[in-house]
Amino acid sequence: MILVMDVGNSSIVFGVYRESECIRSWRMATDRQKTADEYAVLVKSMFADVEITFSNISGIAISSVVPPIMHTLELMCKMYMNQTALVVGPGVKTGLNILYENPREVGADRIANAVGALTHYETPAIIVDFGTATTYCYINDKEQYVGGAISPGMAVSAEALYMKASKLPKIELTKPKTMLGKNTIHAMQAGTFYGYIGGVESIISRIHNESRLAVKPKVIATGGLAELLAPESSMIDIVDPYLTLKGLKAIYEKNI
Numbered sequence: 001m002i003l004v005m006d007v008g009n010s011s012i013v014f015g016v017y018r019e020s021e022c023i024r025s026w027r028m029a030t031d032r033q034k035t036a037d038e039y040a041v042l043v044k045s046m047f048a049d050v051e052i053t054f055s056n057i058s059g060i061a062i063s064s065v066v067p068p069i070m071h072t073l074e075l076m077c078k079m080y081m082n083q084t085a086l087v088v089g090p091g092v093k094t095g096l097n098i099l100y101e102n103p104r105e106v107g108a109d110r111i112a113n114a115v116g117a118l119t120h121y122e123t124p125a126i127i128v129d130f131g132t133a134t135t136y137c138y139i140n141d142k143e144q145y146v147g148g149a150i151s152p153g154m155a156v157s158a159e160a161l162y163m164k165a166s167k168l169p170k171i172e173l174t175k176p177k178t179m180l181g182k183n184t185i186h187a188m189q190a191g192t193f194y195g196y197i198g199g200v201e202s203i204i205s206r207i208h209n210e211s212r213l214a215v216k217p218k219v220i221a222t223g224g225l226a227e228l229l230a231p232e233s234s235m236i237d238i239v240d241p242y243l244t245l246k247g248l249k250a251i252y253e254k255n256i
Ligand SMILES: Nc1ncnc2c1ncn2[C@@H]1O[C@H](COP(=O)(O)OP(=O)(O)OP(=O)(O)O)[C@@H](O)[C@H]1O
Pocket: 007, 008, 009, 010, 011, 012, 130, 131, 132, 133, 153, 154, 155, 156, 171, 172, 173, 174, 222, 223, 224, 225
């Protein structure tokens, strides 16, 4: 079985593949303080739930955008699973042609998303990943990663607002029943949620216009907040919470 891990600023998403099927996935808070031993305890208990043991894992691939915890996770892979993890980065084969000025700068999660889209969906495609940041990327029909955009994620936007305004509280991110709020929390939820959707749609249509395509690219959404946001926009065609894991599995295959 192959273990894939996407290490984000808020969450780590784990998936276990048997052949080409992802048999189970888990989400864990990213904790910069945890040790390799502590991560191992958590992974072991998640595995136990589906009767997997460390010795079942014959390969590991990781995408990470949190450099400080990579040493810890690689150590866990080595000590507990006796595996050297394939870490998405320079020198790893992806099949993508990245048209960034400096391709090394692109987050490994965005690379994995793009490979996931290439292997499972049609191109041209726009990928929107709703996580700590919201990232957008455009992949053309020549397997080129043309470029993208990075915005504050919806939770980061809401947090910045309550941090800066004394009377505004921390809110739960949900879709409010109406646009017009009759109390502070409702008003903040309405402004955050609908303002966010408006921004997403504006960026998608601008990417579409700039890419000068006759056909509309497929828009694929992923990330922890995709299931909340995507149903609100008719511009999003596909929601795939496992896009990053699928890309990681495909990258693993290309490098064995
Ligand atoms: N219902 C909610 N209310 C408030 N904040 C939320 C809610 N759901 C998620 N968040 C916050 O949204 C942010 C992104 O969420 P999440 O961790 O699910 O996404 P992710 O795709 O795993 O992100 P990353 O890859 O950046 O770690 C986090 O800061 C999280 O705490």
